[in-house]
Each structure stands twice: as C-alpha cells, then as structure tokens.
Amino acid sequence: MKHPKIKELIHKDFTNFDAIQYEMMNYNACFHCMGVSSAGMTEEQYVKLTYTITENLVNVLYNFNPNMTFIYVSGDGTDSTETSKTMWARVKGKTENLILKKGFKDAYAFRPGIILPKRGVKSKTKLYNLLYTLLRPIFPIMKKMKSVTTSQNIGKAMIGLLENPHHVKIITGSGVNNLVEKNNAFQKC
Template structure:
C-alpha cells in the first residue's frame, strides 16, 4: 500500500505519518509539504511544494499511490471567511482534482472536524466551509472517500500541535489524559493514523466518522 500525506508537519498529520512508518502494509509514503519535515526513512519521499492551490506540476507523481490522507488544516480563529475558504476548500479542491486525475482508483481521507455541516447552511462559518469541502470530495468519484470529524484529539508519541492555543489546552489537561482517553468520543493521533490505514485495507459503509466511530474502526 502506497499513501500520500499532507499536513505531516502538523499534529494530526505527524501522527498519521508515524503510524504509516510503523505499519508493514505501507510500502511508500509521499509527503507534500511547504517546508521539510526533516525525517529520513526509506519509505518516505518528500516534495516541497509552495503553491497548494495548484498541484499540476507534481500530479504525475500521484499515480503510484493507493490513498491520500489529507491532514492539512488551519484554525478559523481570526480569519475572514474568504481567507479560511481559500486555505480549506480551495486547497482541498486543488488536491482532489490532481489526485483524481492521476488515479481515480484511490481512497481519499479528509480530516474535517466535529460540528461540520453537510448542508452548508450553518451560521458557523468554518462548519459551512468544511461541509462544502466534504461534499466536493464525496461527489468527485473516487474509489472510496471518508471524512474524519474528531472532536478532542489527544497527541501521542511526543507530538505537539502547531496551534498555540491547543498546546496550552494539552498542557493543562495532560494529567487527565488517561481519564479522557476512556471517553468513547475522545480519540488520539495514534488511533486516527491506524484507522486511516485500516479503511484503505478494509473499506466500510460509514463514510463520515466522529471520534467514537474512528475509535470503533480498530475494534472491528
């Protein structure tokens, strides 16, 4: 199994990458980053790509991959809808178009968020934008596609969030991680990575997965 990962310099993407490195089913990993992750491994190929609204120059490299784990994302805090739309929907649209053109027989997994609105009519800006993004992915025509909508994600294996506010939250709540992890709705970076790999190997009918559904993948 060969996979593409975006957002590997972030908390979720780094978690997914580490699980892919450890999984013997994963033979090749293509990282698409704006800056190097600085991690060397025989499985990893890394493309430094600056314009995430146009992947045409590198889409020929996508042909050899079975799945795309799109873990790239930003907080909407302090952003206008136009700014957030470009960094969320427009970037994903470009990636989806490029991967589909290269290989429509691919599984696309998108890290969305709890509270995303599939009707695209929510009063909450980010929920509308992410809903529109999910709908575009599902309607593209991939072999398979999933949207992960986790709520609380606990970072594991020494991973830290790039968002300062989230890091403050994790520092304050770390003493309670063992208790929080017992909650069925709370997931971890390890579980998200393992769940993505599992869905490529064993597809399922449920395509939009909240934290509890993500955790349950590993129980089946």
C-alpha cells in the same frame, strides 16, 4: 523522517499543483490531514485555506488516481448541508461534500472532536499546545469520552480502511476508536 517507503516532496503553493502533478501519480491513498483554525479569519481566507486548497489537491489526484482512497480529517460539528450559521462548519461541510462526491474508489471524512497527541505529535496552534499541557493530567479521564480519540488511533484507522473499507463514510471520534477496537488488522499498524 527517513524510510524506504517515504518520499518527501516539498511544494510551496498549494493553490496550484501544476509543477508537481506528475509526481502525484500512482498512489492508492491520500490522507489529507492539513487544516487551520478559523479563529480570526474571514470566510474568504478560510475558504482559500480549507476548500480551495483541498479542491486543487482532489482534482489533481483524481485525474491521475481515480481508484484511490481519499481520507480527509475534518472536524466534529461539520455541517454537510452547508447551511450552518457557523462559517467553519459550512466550509468544512462543502469540503467534505466535494471529496465524498468526486468519484474516488473510496472516500471518508473523519470528524474527531478532541484528538489527544501521541508519540510526540504537536499542534501548529500554540493555544492547542497550551491546552494539551494543562489538560495532560486528565487525559486518562478524557480518553473515556466517546468523542475523544488519539493521533495514533486516527493513523491506525486510516491505514486500516485501505484494506478493510467501511460502509460509513463520515467517521466521528468514537467511530475512529470503534474501527480500531473492532478490527485486529488495525492493531498491527
């Protein structure tokens, strides 16, 4: 994608940002949308790909941009107490807690249930793409469910929160939809 406001930075090792840390200065927001499914992973693998990478990113960004807004896409069922019997819920909860307590000017954790893809968005997970293909005929019905949101609404809500901060810091799928519906400024995104 080419746009005057977009700068592409390619980096291979997300466990270490030293080589590009100075490229990460002077930003007012981070939309951290990277994630993996825990299916087939050990807890150690999942912690590395979910918590450790996020911790490294958070630390570098906070050092250069403490006045930024940090928005993390987590997931429905995440456990903020970090005591769940479900491994991924504990790890996601620990990751959210790290971000929300770091001290950024503002921070949010998005916990969508189901995200319906819009505008050609595709999942990196083959199973999700298969499910989206099979379920596409019932998307209109699914959109009426409170926990279901769209990739487009997530983007609108993220951008909107930069100009219109919200007191709720953990935002569910229905919360994303409510933010978009209640604030006309989000509709411009």
